[in-house]
Amino acid sequence: MSDYTTVFGSIDRYERGTVNIVADDPKNYLFSNMFDVAAKSRPYERVAVAKNFEYVIEVARAEGGSPWYAAAHDEFVTCLDHRVEVHLVKLDDPDAAVDPESEGAHRLPELPAGRKMGRVVLGRGHMAILPVGAAYRFEAARPATLMIQSIDGPETVHKWAEICQK
Template sequence: MDEQTVFASIDNYTKGGVEITGKDEPWRYLFSNMFEVTSNSQPWERIVVAKNLEFTIEATRAEGESPWYTCAHDETALLMQGAMEVHFIKPGDTSALPPEDKEGAVRLSGEPQGAKMGHIVASRGHLTLLPAGAAYQFRADGLAMILIQSVLGDESIEKWAEICQH
């Protein structure tokens, strides 16, 4: 029998949920669906869907070209829907980089000067390293959705009451 693996997308997802069977409350599970979250987001907003102290997983609706970002620490990008390219530049002017202890992604004012490091062509299920100290830009021709493993920072948006079951 051929198996069918069920993936989801912004246009095609079915949400589960929390049922209380004892002394508990649904909100404590911070339950959301990443595709529902990004269906209600603006492109490139980074909505925090999971948080563990300072660490985050942020859901991003990807359409067109993103701003350029950089980060003092590694991040990763898991493409959950669509296709994208990720372009990397090693900034030549290190004074433009965030300090080493800065957490989370930093949006740059434009494409930075520096050496081109290369690019990655990704499709659904591909996990890309966004290495510390590199500048990067996402490019998606169609609608795509990215989960970013990062740290709470200036670009992180928390709106738990809007996205979670309660």
């Protein structure tokens, strides 16, 4: 038996840290908690929790089935707690689905023509590639927390004042 216990969080069990100020403004640290964000968000609302110029880290509450998404670049999703399925379709005409010059994830009104690539079942800590040229959707039987490495786009939700310590 291990002498140490590794602490992970989940959407239904997490503890937030804090910023203790000496001579600063806590808002400068944009301090939030991914499980807290997922717990308080609508399903598949892609909330920016980190932003670095055009790049973002989004957190999404996975619950039920998501819309189909696609991007003109790779994205990566990491499951932070409970089981989530990722379904992938290779688009016949990716540029018709998403402007190749665009950035970030785009919600597709319907699944465009393409071939099934397969699916991935993610558990805690599992990372999957959401490859350029593919459409993807998520499926979760119970609420779960996803972290997505992407670029600020039309699906990115910015609500910093709601999620960050003030």
